[in-house]
Amino acid sequence: MSDTRPESDVAGGxxxxxxxxxxxxxxPAHWRTGLKEGSTAWTVVLVAxxxxxxxxxxxxxxxxxxxxxxQVERGTWPVxxxxxxxxxxxxxxxxxxxxxxxAVMTVVLVAADRSKRxxxxxLAAAFVGPAALMLGLGLLYPAIKTIRGSFFxxxxxxxxxxxxxxxxxxxxxxxxxxxxxxxxxxxxxxxxTVIGLIYAVLVDRTRFEGLAKGLIFLPMAISxxxxxxxxxxxxxxxxxxxxxxxxxxxxxxLVWLGFEPYQFIITPRLNTVFxxxxxxxxxxxxxxxxxxxxxxxxxxxxxxxxxxxxLAGMRMFRYITVPSIRPALxxxxxxxxxxxxxxxxxxxxxxxGNFRTSxxxxxxxxxxxxxxxxxxxxxxxxxxxxxxxPVVIYxxxxxxxxEEIR
Amino acid sequence: xxxxxxxxxxxxxxxxxxxxxxTPRKLTKAELRAAEAKTRLTSPWASGIAxxxxxxxxxxxFGVLLSSIRPQASIQSSGWWTWFTNPEFTLANYEQVLYxxxxxxxxxxVNSVTIALPAVLIPMTLALLAAYAxxxxxxxxRDVLFVAVFSLxxxxxxxxxxxxxxxxxxxxxxxxxWAVWISHSIFALPLAIFxxxxxxxxxxxxxxxxxxxxxxxxxxxxxxxxLPLLVPAIAAFGIFQFLWVWNDLLVALTMVGGTPNxxxxxxxxxxxxxxxxxxxxxxxxxxxxxxxxxxxxxxALQRFFxxxxxxxxxxx
Numbered sequence: 001m002s003d004t005r006p007e008s009d010v011a012g013g014x015x016x017x018x019x020x021x022x023x024x025x026x027x028p029a030h031w032r033t034g035l036k037e038g039s040t041a042w043t044v045v046l047v048a049x050x051x052x053x054x055x056x057x058x059x060x061x062x063x064x065x066x067x068x069x070x071q072v073e074r075g076t077w078p079v080x081x082x083x084x085x086x087x088x089x090x091x092x093x094x095x096x097x098x099x100x101x102x103a104v105m106t107v108v109l110v111a112a113d114r115s116k117r118x119x120x121x122x123l124a125a126a127f128v129g130p131a132a133l134m135l136g137l138g139l140l141y142p143a144i145k146t147i148r149g150s151f152f153x154x155x156x157x158x159x160x161x162x163x164x165x166x167x168x169x170x171x172x173x174x175x176x177x178x179x180x181x182x183x184x185x186x187x188x189x190x191x192x193t194v195i196g197l198i199y200a201v202l203v204d205r206t207r208f209e210g211l212a213k214g215l216i217f218l219p220m221a222i223s224x225x226x227x228x229x230x231x232x233x234x235x236x237x238x239x240x241x242x243x244x245x246x247x248x249x250x251x252x253x254l255v256w257l258g259f260e261p262y263q264f265i266i267t268p269r270l271n272t273v274f275x276x277x278x279x280x281x282x283x284x285x286x287x288x289x290x291x292x293x294x295x296x297x298x299x300x301x302x303x304x305x306x307x308x309x310x311l312a313g314m315r316m317f318r319y320i321t322v323p324s325i326r327p328a329l330x331x332x333x334x335x336x337x338x339x340x341x342x343x344x345x346x347x348x349x350x351x352x353g354n355f356r357t358s359x360x361x362x363x364x365x366x367x368x369x370x371x372x373x374x375x376x377x378x379x380x381x382x383x384x385x386x387x388x389x390p391v392v393i394y395x396x397x398x399x400x401x402x403e404e405i406r
Numbered sequence: 407x408x409x410x411x412x413x414x415x416x417x418x419x420x421x422x423x424x425x426x427x428x429t430p431r432k433l434t435k436a437e438l439r440a441a442e443a444k445t446r447l448t449s450p451w452a453s454g455i456a457x458x459x460x461x462x463x464x465x466x467x468f469g470v471l472l473s474s475i476r477p478q479a480s481i482q483s484s485g486w487w488t489w490f491t492n493p494e495f496t497l498a499n500y501e502q503v504l505y506x507x508x509x510x511x512x513x514x515x516v517n518s519v520t521i522a523l524p525a526v527l528i529p530m531t532l533a534l535l536a537a538y539a540x541x542x543x544x545x546x547x548r549d550v551l552f553v554a555v556f557s558l559x560x561x562x563x564x565x566x567x568x569x570x571x572x573x574x575x576x577x578x579x580x581x582x583x584w585a586v587w588i589s590h591s592i593f594a595l596p597l598a599i600f601x602x603x604x605x606x607x608x609x610x611x612x613x614x615x616x617x618x619x620x621x622x623x624x625x626x627x628x629x630x631x632x633l634p635l636l637v638p639a640i641a642a643f644g645i646f647q648f649l650w651v652w653n654d655l656l657v658a659l660t661m662v663g664g665t666p667n668x669x670x671x672x673x674x675x676x677x678x679x680x681x682x683x684x685x686x687x688x689x690x691x692x693x694x695x696x697x698x699x700x701x702x703x704x705x706a707l708q709r710f711f712x713x714x715x716x717x718x719x720x721x722x
Contacts, residue, residue, distance in 0.1 A: 071576060074578055082584065083662075084667070094519075101527070113625035121545050127539035135555060138592035139561060142567075142570050143566055146568065146569060198455065198459075202452050214708075215460050217708075218704075223655070223672050224653065225672045229692075230467055230469075233473070236686070249487070289715060313449075344656055348676065349655075365564075377568065380564075389560070
């Protein structure tokens with residue numbers, strides 16, 4: 001279908017000008033609310049709800065920036081409401097939360113539906129408002145506050161300029177963190193994508209395709225914590241002594257091959273690579289799924305033509321398959337890069353950031369919550385954000401390019 | 407299930423003919439495959455590589471599964487591969503991990519469930535409504551707002567954690583279920599709105615216009631026309647969000663890490679690695695308790711998940 005609304009055209013004039021590009025004449029007024037005459041009472045309800053939400057948001061913000069000074073003591077809310085202790089209590093409060101949420105949304109929607117002559121703005125506010133409010137107060141405002149905090153010291157009161165950034169870039173301990181993050185971001189996307197691609201090609205249209213793909217795909221359902229435990233078990237080390245058996249598969253292999261067992265997780269520098277293996281193990285399924293779909297989308301006639309020209313095997317892969325799925329390859333690489341940048345669970349679970357394995361996402365947690373270095377933690381979060389930006393720009397540019405070629 | 411070993415089962419209709427028919431048909435299929443295979447990447451090397459990858463991706467999990475049913479003493483003294491020559495079976499590890507005083511995974515299991523359901527339903531509802539407005543309601547500032555929501559996708563959630571936590575503390579909600587529910591809902595919204603908006607825009611405009619001409623308002627169109635069409639998209643996002651919430655560690659650790667009443671399985675599991683990292687009988691059984699639910703959900707609804715993945719990332 002061809003929907004030509006210029007979604008990304010932000011700068012272009014008032015949006016009313018772009019509204020009627022669907023080829024239809026401008027809609028008559030009654031389309032806005034339907035033919036039924038609504039009631040004024042519901043309009044009042046809607047406007048009241050709207051005012052309530054805006055008022056609450058304003059109070060929240062004023063309090064957050066310190067103009068108001070509301071402080072609810074811990075324990076003011078009843079325990080059954082915040083953190084019930086029994087299973088029944090927990091499930092009850094869960095149902096309660098869902099019901100309350102559903103009730104509020106129902107009132108909003110019924111009011112929007114029954115109201116008299118609602119302007120599109122108010123109607124849209126009923127639909128978008130809740131989400132926009134949550135994003136504004138819960139994501140945008142905190143992000144701004146964190147960026148501000150990165151220029152302050154651990155008390156968040158004294159302005160120290162770029163000192164936090166300088167100490168991250170030059171401090172001895174942080175050099176390992178940055179190097180490790182770079183190694184993660186380079187190795188994980190490459191290995192996950194290459195292995196996923198090779199596997200997708202190898203099992204494509206074979207008898208066992210479904211099963212074979214399922215096996216690689218499964219780790220995606222496993223939490224990073226679970227995966228870390230699975231691999232810690234693989235890497236488990238037992239000293240090389242008479243009567244002591246290895247219980248980790250990796251070390252058992254070394255012993256079978258006649259080598260000494262090796263401390264995979266503890267021995268610095270190479271241990272980062274062994275943690276990366278876990279991430280590759282998880283992300284390969286994602287790469288394989290998307291690339292496999294892209295391979296199946298290559299038009300048959302292209303493959304037929306290439307085959308008639310005598311292309312087969314590796315050359316078919318090199319000259320037909322890979323160029324045809326280039327856009328999918330970029331999407332996969334970028335998505336895995338972003339996931340890798342933000343992932344902290346593996347390092348946290350496997351080494352806790354010790355043995356020189358820490359990465360930015362893990363260091364953020366460590367500095368903020370273990371060291372109480374709020375300023376440094378905020379700076380690391382901002383660094384994480386800054387690192388994501390070029391990746392996104394690259395993706396947008398590549399996708400534009402791909403669209404032009406098409 | 408994908409293999410067709412053993413005698414072919416005749417399909418119910420045309421019973422008399424099948425035995426005569428299936429055999430030659432099967433042969434031709436196999437022949438076709440063989441012929442096709444020649445033109446493809448196939449060599450002993452290729453299948454060898456595929457098999458090696460498949461084994462590498464399966465064996466670690468299998469080892470944990472097998473270990474979880476071995477007695478504690480055996481796990482600590484010999485590799486799980488010795489199970490094949492010395493098979494043993496016990497559920498004691500699971501019993502201890504689920505109900506033992508130091509572990510009590512059953513409690514954390516309930517916590518995970520309690521966290522997951524609202525953390526899926528709330529953002530899904532909000533995102534559906536917002537996506538509808540972005541796709542089908544004309545209002546001033548729509549494009550600007552949509553681009554803003556779209557770009558929030560790239561904000562790493564780390565950047566919002568501490569100020570959010572400060573607010574929960576301020577309002578007395580720190581360490582409660584509400585803190586996790588709200589946090590997960592917020593963090594899910596940008597991607598959810600974007601994904602569902604993609605699906606919404608694929609609905610033919612003529613359908614919406616027909617409903618409008620019939621006198622339906624936006625609320626009715628949303629419920630009667632769009633929701634039924636969007637069931638696959640909703641399922642896709644639902645699975646996505648469920649796996650994310652159930653498997654999340656960072657948000658849970660930050661918001662409710664210190665409240666055993668509320669903390670989910672992942673937090674407990676990570677804690678167990680720290681405190682009892684050598685107790686493999688607990689770790690293996692615990693890991694399996696934590697991954698069994700997402701695994702089942704994933705296997706049962708894989709189809710929707712894959713479709714969601716493709717729609718989310720390829721359409722861009």
